[in-house]
Amino acid sequence: MDNTLKKGSEIELEVEGLAFGAKGLARLNGYIVFVPQSLPGQRVRAQITKKKKAFAEAKPLAVLRQSESYVEPRCQHFGECGGCLLQNLRYDVQLAYKQRQVVETIEHLAGIARPNVAAVIGSPQEYFYRNKMEFSFSRQRWLTRAEIESNQISGERDFALGLHSTNHYDKTLALEQCWLLSERSNRVLQVVREAVKPHALLPYTTQDHTGFWRFLVMREGKRTGDFMINFVTTDPPGGREAVADLSRKLTAEFPEITSIVHNLNRSKAQVAIGEEELVLHGPGYLRDRIGEFDFQISANSFFQTNTEGAEILYGLARDFAGLTGNETVYDLYSGAGTISIFVSPLAKQVVGFEIVPQAIYDAGVNCRINDITNCHFILGDLKDELAQVPVLIRRWGNPDVVIVDPPRAGMHPKVIQKLLELAPQRIVYVSCNPATFARDIKDICSRQYHLEKVQPVDMFPHTAHCEVVGLLTRD
Ligand SMILES: C[S@@+](CC[C@H](N)C(=O)[O-])C[C@H]1O[C@@H](n2cnc3c(N)ncnc32)[C@H](O)[C@@H]1O
Known part of the structure; x- marks a missing residue:
């Protein structure tokens, strides 16, 4: 810790990295200072706003030297809207930092050294991508x-x-x-x-x-x-x-x-x-379309917000699942049945689990409009629906592959425990939050699984968020 620093002190900082949440990261004699709204490569004058034992936070007052990766932000609300925090950073540099953050998050939170994380696949559209x-x-x-x-x-x-x-x-x-x-x-x-x-x-x-x-x-x-x-x-x-x-x-x-x-x-x-x-x-x-499938989505059903990005994401989930046509797949957190339907031509059967009734209704309709007959959907909270593993297995058979795509909060510990009891050969974990992804895979990898690979996909250009698809296989 730097003892000369106080809340309110003004200092000059070289921003050298980008931390989680799109905050610039600088060091003062090894002591970490986070500088929101600053970019790697910038030299800034900043005022300390928070001081803790392990790190400080500082508000930038002036940019003394501009970053080579700086681009003029398009949006008049840049800097005040909570959405596009990275709009002034070149897109290829955004992707490079997102990859580094995914690696570091897995290393720190899952305790996996040098995880196999590929370069981030960028969004087909940089702007106007949200649906x-x-x-x-x-x-x-x-x-x-x-x-x-x-x-x-x-x-x-x-x-x-x-x-x-x-x-x-x-x-x-x-x-x-x-x-x-x-x-x-x-x-x-x-x-x-x-x-x-x-x-x-x-x-x-x-x-x-x-x-x-x-x-x-x-x-x-x-x-x-x-x-x-x-x-x-x-x-x-x-x-x-x-x-x-x-x-x-x-x-x-x-x-x-x-x-x-x-x-x-x-x-x-x-x-x-x-x-x-x-x-x-x-x-x-x-109505919308992903790959060769048409989907009908109710107002209260989840649908991926970047349609073109979703097609890439689903293609990866299907590839990571390694299906040959003979497998039983469980799709946990199945929403309107989009992933289930996307992978269904390569599986024997797919069983989806989802808590929102309208999404389950949509999933049924989506099977009908795409002539899919090998998907089944179960309404309920996964904590309860997976509680009786032997009953599930009697009804649907052992899953060869389980695909999980939970909300930002990640999986409930009881769901992870039941997933391990189901003991599929492969788990494909799709996540919009690398931090909860890393937390959950730590648990999964502590028992009989290892993380083979992770493919990040940038579904949210200019924001601090990044989607990942991970493949875990049973040892
Ligand atoms: C990130 S979305 C993924 C949906 C789908 N896989 C897709 O790509 O469109 C997560 C889904 O999990 C559902 N969900 C959230 N908590 C749940 C729970 N406890 N049990 C079952 N489903 C849940 C949400 O309603 C939502 O549809």
């Missing part, structure tokens, strides 16, 4: 740096529709344009904002759990042109009519909208999922 965005309504608009510095507040403070600002979950940045989304999604965002701003019903707030408007979710079928709008609100008197009015306005202005749904979330949990769904326009689902 979904979840915008929040808020009563607290995040004031931009320009507004604060000029002391000129342009627009209202008590209404916003946009994304959470960096590190401030309670405040919402009123996004004018997002470069990860299509142009039409950006236009719908502005129209909804102007329509809802003067509305008598207010945005929902978690401070006292009052208010109406919670989320605007947009989804696009990148390969079909479908366009689905989902409003998530509470359910007060007059609320349903308000959304129906707005829905009519949107369909008149945007004939390309194929579905509008209204999800009623009456709970205190601030999540973009409803207990009840009203279909206001169109069929109430989105």
